Amino acid sequence: MxxxxxxxxxxxxxxxxxxxxxDFEAALQKILSEYIELKIERLEQDIQDFExxxxxxxxxxxxxxxxxTLGRDAYDYEVEKDFWEWEKAVTLLEHYRKFRE
Numbered sequence: 001m002x003x004x005x006x007x008x009x010x011x012x013x014x015x016x017x018x019x020x021x022x023d024f025e026a027a028l029q030k031i032l033s034e035y036i037e038l039k040i041e042r043l044e045q046d047i048q049d050f051e052x053x054x055x056x057x058x059x060x061x062x063x064x065x066x067x068x069t070l071g072r073d074a075y076d077y078e079v080e081k082d083f084w085e086w087e088k089a090v091t092l093l094e095h096y097r098k099f100r101e
Contacts, residue, residue, distance in 0.1 A: 036096050043093040050086045058090050 007015075012024055019027035047058070054061050065074040065083060072079050 033100075036099050039096050040093065040100065043089045043096065046089045047086070047093065050082060050089070054082070058086050061086065 015031065016022055016024060016027045019030040021027050021030065050061075051057060056064070061070070062083070064070040065079065068074065070079065074080070074083075
């Protein structure tokens with residue numbers, strides 16, 4: 001099944017101008033690929049920051065939270081906040097890496 005996309009001429013010019021190609025489809029592909037790369041880089045940095053802060057990987061952090069061996073209350077605001085943000089970063093990184101392939 002083929003679907004069509006309608007965009008304004010102004011948006012088309014902006015897209016092809018940013019991508020530096022007159023081909024709309026190639027421009028869209030290039031911009032989306034670059035966006036995915038930027039998201040991956042940001043998520044990898046976020047994960048590295050959490051690993052440095054807690055001195056472990058997310059699976060170990062999650063396991064220690066569950067087991068109560070983290071050395072901090074797993075329900076502490078900072079711990080819970082980091083858990084959810086870290087888990088989100090790991091999940092999104094996997095998601096964007098699949099798109100990159």
